[in-house]
Amino acid sequence: MARIELHELAHSYKPRPQGQEDYALKRMHHVWEDGKAYALLGPSGCGKSTMLNIISGLLAPSEGQVLFDGEDVTRRRPEQRNIAQVFQFPVIYDTMTVYDNLAFPLRNRRVAESEVHARVTEVAEMLEVGDLLRRRGVGLTADQKQKISMGRGLVRADVAAILLDEPLTVIDPHLKFLIRRKLKQIHERYNHTMVYVTHDQVEALTFADEVVVFHEGVAVQMGSPQDLFEAPAHTFVGYFIGSPGMNVLPCELEGGHAVAGDLRVPLDNAVIGAARQRQAQKLELGIRPEFVQLSHKPAPGAVAGRVQQVDDLGNFAIVAVQVGEQRLFVKIPEHQTVHSEAVYLGFPPHWTRLYADDWLVQA
């Protein structure tokens, strides 16, 4: 188990990167605390797998260092780092039995056979694959294979961290939940540092203590699921997390208000001051669909709009409202009904965020 520190790390797949855009992973400094579960969340191609491969040593970073418990391991090969990694597609050694598969990492490290037996039995029992031990790798189902791939990481007692690269991609939806729960159990039992890469926000938010959102090679925000939801540090986080994502609309500042067409939202003076100081090219207001207040009566500060569509999802409904040029989404509880097209949308200042050039303005 280890605390992993990424020191001024950057990576480019080109031998001589010219500018920022050549970097798959832009310069960053990051610390993964010992024993915590992290999720790296972002769309495909945002640099999260690159980062994982750098931590495990499959890839040498162009710049910067990787430290395990303060020790520089940047130049060490994967087998010297005591890292377990589970890949998107389960890797199983077809010709070996499940038992031999699980024993493989230990035997490669010349662990005594009695110890191997004890570890394999323990891990098999925990993963509930005890009845498969004598079977060959061929012909197992995808979820069994993925469990065994995980098991190969877990058998090593000294493993510093477990890295998971979209491990549930090929698993049937109804089994995803079970495997995810298994992962949580493993984490609670052994307290490994775990880093879980995914593009599925539900997986990330349910699995991790802290979620890191990646966007174009930059870790735009690291925080608890609640932070990401309530105060996205970047419009991308707002857009990527939540379903539907945050409503973002261009605005201007007038006195103590943010103004977008007829909409006027009073904001904290400190926030307004900070935004002015940044001299941003682009100012935007962001609010989650959950927090927009929809009513049929005009209210001070509320803006008029026309209902375009209502999607009833059972315990709540998503209402699409056209306001001027912009289409906004509002999530309303099941007891509220929409009975005419003309509505008024209110933006509670407490839940309204201001973004300057895509980054959150904070007081």
Added chain:
Amino acid sequence: MVDKPINQKAWLLVLPVFVIVAFSAIIPLMAVVNYSVQDIFNMSQPGFFVGTEWYREILQNDRLQDAFLRQLLFSFVILLVQVPLGIAVALAMPTRGFWVSLCLVLLAMPMLIPFNVVGTIWQIFAREDIGLLGRWVNELGIDYNYTADTFDAWLTVVVMDVWHWTSLIVLLCYAGLVSIPDAYYQAAKIDGASRWAVFRYIQLPKMQNVLMIGILLRFMDSFMIFAEPFVLTGGGPGNATTFLSIYLANLLQASEFGPMSAFSIVYFLIILLFSWLFYTVLTRMGKGT
């Protein structure tokens, strides 16, 4: 259960296959069977029926038994050299970039040369008086002459076949290798697998199916080898490189239609038997029983 409809017209649909197989395989084969049970002096006169006499004669013939053992040894040596060599070359090949196409083209080249041309190339190349290779080897002080020495003749035939056909094994193995996803190699690194373990547990199992086809093809082809040694050594020195097919050609030249046909049938059955054996053993191995 749903009852299957019975429709005898379906036979019409498989009829073309029967016709094609009949003309391409069964009828020519039956002609040979016909000859093998008759004594024919002259093609213009009808022969008379001799039963299994030719078969008995053929099977008891010492020279044919020698040729058979020689043939087995040859195929065995060929497989022993070409399979490990082919795998080694496939493993050493680059997997991406410009060099891949270059390697593939270079490797495919020998296989594109007609069989008797290969024989001619090596016949000249290995001559001890004017051949580039033969001359050079003799210059080094090694006594080498494939027309006079049995071992030299064998060596030349084997090297020639290795040169001609190892590429087939290479290409098949390479196809198996490039189909292995990167994740396997990455996982193996993290599991601390040695180079040997990577080969044994990842690469070999993935190559197994294509390798089996390669071994089968190489066995059948080498068992039927004719043109190259015929051009190179003509079966000599003495009978040292007289393989089964060369023996068969000698019978043909002597117009011994009966023994020749009987021998053809036996030859065919031997290849069928060995191929079946190989196939069965290798597929069993694949299932790990």
